Amino acid sequence: MQYHALSLARHGRRVALLGFLHTKPHNDTLCNERIHIVPISELKVLQVGPKILQYIIKVIAQVLQLLYALMKIDHPSYILLQNPPGLPSIAVAWIVCLVRRSKLIIDWHNYGYTIMSLTHGTSHPIVNIAKWYEKIFGRLSDHNFCVTNAMKEDLQMNYNIKAITLYDKPAAFFKETPLELQHKLFMKLAKDYDSFKARTESAHPDVEKSAFTELDVRNGSLAHVKERPALLISSTSWTEDEDFSILLKALEDYEQYINDGVRIPSIICVITGKGPLKEHYNRLIDAMHFKHIQICTPWLEAEDYPLLLGSADLGVCLHKSSSGLDLPMKVVDMFGCCLPVCAIYFECLHELVKHDENGLIFRDSNELAEQLKMLFSEFPSIDGKLQLFRRNLQESKQLRWDESWDQTVLPLLSSN
Numbered sequence: 001m002q003y004h005a006l007s008l009a010r011h012g013r014r015v016a017l018l019g020f021l022h023t024k025p026h027n028d029t030l031c032n033e034r035i036h037i038v039p040i041s042e043l044k045v046l047q048v049g050p051k052i053l054q055y056i057i058k059v060i061a062q063v064l065q066l067l068y069a070l071m072k073i074d075h076p077s078y079i080l081l082q083n084p085p086g087l088p089s090i091a092v093a094w095i096v097c098l099v100r101r102s103k104l105i106i107d108w109h110n111y112g113y114t115i116m117s118l119t120h121g122t123s124h125p126i127v128n129i130a131k132w133y134e135k136i137f138g139r140l141s142d143h144n145f146c147v148t149n150a151m152k153e154d155l156q157m158n159y160n161i162k163a164i165t166l167y168d169k170p171a172a173f174f175k176e177t178p179l180e181l182q183h184k185l186f187m188k189l190a191k192d193y194d195s196f197k198a199r200t201e202s203a204h205p206d207v208e209k210s211a212f213t214e215l216d217v218r219n220g221s222l223a224h225v226k227e228r229p230a231l232l233i234s235s236t237s238w239t240e241d242e243d244f245s246i247l248l249k250a251l252e253d254y255e256q257y258i259n260d261g262v263r264i265p266s267i268i269c270v271i272t273g274k275g276p277l278k279e280h281y282n283r284l285i286d287a288m289h290f291k292h293i294q295i296c297t298p299w300l301e302a303e304d305y306p307l308l309l310g311s312a313d314l315g316v317c318l319h320k321s322s323s324g325l326d327l328p329m330k331v332v333d334m335f336g337c338c339l340p341v342c343a344i345y346f347e348c349l350h351e352l353v354k355h356d357e358n359g360l361i362f363r364d365s366n367e368l369a370e371q372l373k374m375l376f377s378e379f380p381s382i383d384g385k386l387q388l389f390r391r392n393l394q395e396s397k398q399l400r401w402d403e404s405w406d407q408t409v410l411p412l413l414s415s416n
Helices: 002-010 051-072 089-100 112-120 125-138 149-159 179-190 245-259 278-286 304-309 329-336 365-375 385-396 401-408 410-414
Strands: 015-020 035-040 078-083 103-108 143-146 207-209 213-216 221-224 230-235 267-272 293-296 314-317 341-344 359-362
Touching (some): 002 015, 002 401, 015 051, 035 051, 051 089, 051 125, 089 103, 089 125, 112 125, 125 149, 143 149, 179 213, 179 221, 179 304, 230 304, 230 329, 245 267, 245 278, 245 293, 267 304, 304 329, 314 329, 314 365, 329 341, 359 365, 365 385
Parallel strands (some): 015 035, 103 143, 230 267, 267 293, 341 359
Antiparallel strands (some): 213 221
16 A cells, blocks of 8 residues: 555655554655655454454444544545455445545455454354455445456456456565675674574674675675575464464474485575464474574564565465465565565466466475475575576566556546
């Protein structure tokens, strides 16, 4: 949604961007004079009484909160919202559009009811209500975007909603990170995370080392550390649609390969993000005793995340779409940084990840472990398959967000 806001501002539109109070937007958003940020408090409902009653109370509170915020802003020509979360935002936005004579645009990234079904099951009353709600209120929108052709077809067939496919694309700041910036980032992260600290002391006090890079401050020479570990990165919102036990089991198998004498590098695995299951997985990680693998789970500043992606050797995606119709934004960002990816299979993933061309698709932990062993077998040689995938991404000249937005969204707004 920040990308939408920045694109609208770039074309001279004034934008009110509604978001949670304690979520820091990117600096480009904060510094744009045309974007006015409207903070919304994240509601904490008392954990008492039946679950369904808690949901009802929270939804009523959010309705009032959103109504107040949307009626208070300057008169909007359009209200653009992302679904999910759509309960209660779609209905509230439609009511406000009706009162203020604005047009409603929904950017469909998934279905909220399928995400809810991961926790409650497909037959739960709340899930059925959410499904009915999305279908009814989704039809009241004036325009619709969606993130895959598969979702476009599903919206048309099952919702009678006509949508335009607007693939997620990386912003311009997702790119390969120069070695100098890599070193600065690693030294910054080493202050808080042991994984980024040098494995051995510097031979000279004027040599500054991280786990991956070393800088001789006397002459400014900068290079990767010899026999450095591979940097593996994954990002997550720590929810039920990503099973990180698959990655942990694959790393256990990878450790065993090294113990059995296979010549592959040690790994530093960074899993970024925050969410409800983070503590659960941190406990699992703490109970694991690796010799050749280190795992850390930092929360990165918005500006540091693309720098880390652009510094990594391989990305791993465990997003398994609840609907089978959306694509993982994290892979889009990784590809923007020319970072090859191993991604878990689901139905329409082929619209983004081309197996054996820009990455690999796996179905279980055993297959992922084999892929890690194969990709890192020639690390850090420039002749291995990992570097082939990177070169394919570099040569693909994929569209960036601004170009895609101008081709897809701008004509719609200009015609209205």
